[in-house]
Amino acid sequence: MSRPLLQVENLRVHFPVGGGLFSRPRMLKAVDDVSFQLAPGETLGVVGESGCGKSSLGRAVLQLIPPTAGRVLWLGEDLCRLDDDAMNVKRSELQLVFQDPLASLNPRMTVGGILREPLYSFEPGIARSEAEDRAAAMMRRVGLRPEMMNRYPNEFSGGQCQRISIARAMISRPRLVICDEPVSALDVSIQAQIIALLRELQAEYEVSYIFISHDLSVVRHLCHRIMVLYLGKLMEIGPKRDIFDTPRHPYTQSLLSAVPIPDPRRARQRDQKLLEGDLPSPLNPPSGCVFRTRCPHATPLCIKSAPVLEATGSEAHQVACHYWQSLTPETHTDQPTGE
Template identity: 65%
Template sequence: MTGPILSVRDLRVHFPVHVRGGLFGRRVPLKAVDGVSFDLTPGETLGIVGESGCGKSTLGRAVLQLIEPTAGDVIWLGQGIAGLNARAMRPRRREMQIIFQDPLASLDPRMTVGQVVGEPLRTFNPGMPREELRGRVKDMLAKVGLSPQMINRYPHEFSGGQCQRIGVARAMVLHPKLIVCDEPVSALDVSIQGQIINLLMELQAEFGMSLIFISHNLAVVRHISHRIMVLYLGRVMEIADRDTLYRAPRHPYSKALISAVPIPDPDLERAKQRIVLAGDLPSPLAPPSGCVFRTRCPLAVERCAVETPELEDAGAGQQVACHRWRE
């Protein structure tokens, strides 16, 4: 096994939030991502799942240095890139790209498809002749399943699924080593979701890039990921290989999530026991002490309020952050 292309160590992203109260109010750190660590090997897909507001997107952007991490390390090909300035970061941008949730909003409405997809090429190869640039853009369009004759069209002339293909083409045009997919299919309808997921998997088979796939859709994540990380209030609850996680989740939160996935068989679905979590996600401004999940956890005991559980190795590449996973 080769070494990781990306290692994230104890990554924290805190946003200072102004809270009313007192004479001037005060600044409270909102801990969007609080001590996340993981490794990513070449060609691997890491799925990140969690409820909305649990820090999935912030984590993805912090890895790419689009949001500056407050603390922690992001090690890209053996070099720390956390906190690098824009100039030092630029050559690395060539190798790491992002695909966004809203397909239309992520394309400049005043640019043709050719300009949108060609922009990364133009940025990193300022001297590239126009014809060659257009040729490479057309090749990429064909690869993502769009007709190369569409090169002069504008984003508003395409459907949502086609726009997302353009987004994929823009991310892929430099053949990066890592693509962060930030809920790339959440805004699409189900049939198109499948097409985009399959497209990403085909491209991965051809170019061998790694993916960080962020989603709240567990079925989609299961289909595309090799490993899955479960996030809750900015903390890792569990990381495991896909099959291990779906077959034998150890963390009560993962169990609840996976029990909520509908099974496409009415009899099985009816017979299934669903774990329903009580209450809502606590405010990330005032997370619970100890284990952040304890306020909704069916297994919570006194110890959970006092002691923050560390990620523990549960064998077979599975890591769990819970005091009671053995039970």
């Protein structure tokens, strides 16, 4: 792997919940001890159920919510230790695309205004005509006509709004864009277009993505590596092919077996490992391995001690489970593999 663009080390994001005058607030561990690296031009998929800390992870990397502990090294520099002004300068390199396309655009600003704003922010003193030209060029790049510059977000469809949102993120030429479920609010046909656009932009600008999603079939199309989170903890991380072909963690296995197959005959043959029960409350996570309450293979050891992340066959593929070696990784041959 080339020199990492981003190194996240032991990142924790804890939120105080409740707590009044006489009671101490309880800590919600949204992200707990997560470490990973990201290479330039790479796409890392982050998957997990709702409430597993995916979005908190993305926002903590961007310092939009302050991490409780850990380091976020951007080209070797710890972003957590920068003051606001220094961080704001860095923000041109780290951008964000949101889930709800319309809500992420200020309804009182024209599209042109929305696209020019990052330029004015990151390049103070830029001439208005240059900002307008670059906004127009960016609109053309994401497939919108520059003549629509004077329209307001509510005049656009969801897919178009997401294009505007992507254009806003890309206009400052970032090196990392965190996509927080960018397609989950869109129609399937539009999803494919947006994913194709993200891919084209990645080839053109050599940008890295952290692609947050709960939709494995979307992740499969875009990502090089995949990270599985459960209750704020890293369960398994590895190259896409390893994760899809030989998932080691029982949670990953059940996630994969829940992906719908568009062929009823094959779907019926498949041995589905559906999870039982609900996600435990992150305010009161289970002892030991957080997944043990829903894990079909849990033993007393899982209650006592939390598994640490360890490398499987390849160094890149790591899993946090006491029994990954004894669990037979089923080859998911019934799934078409990515590209």
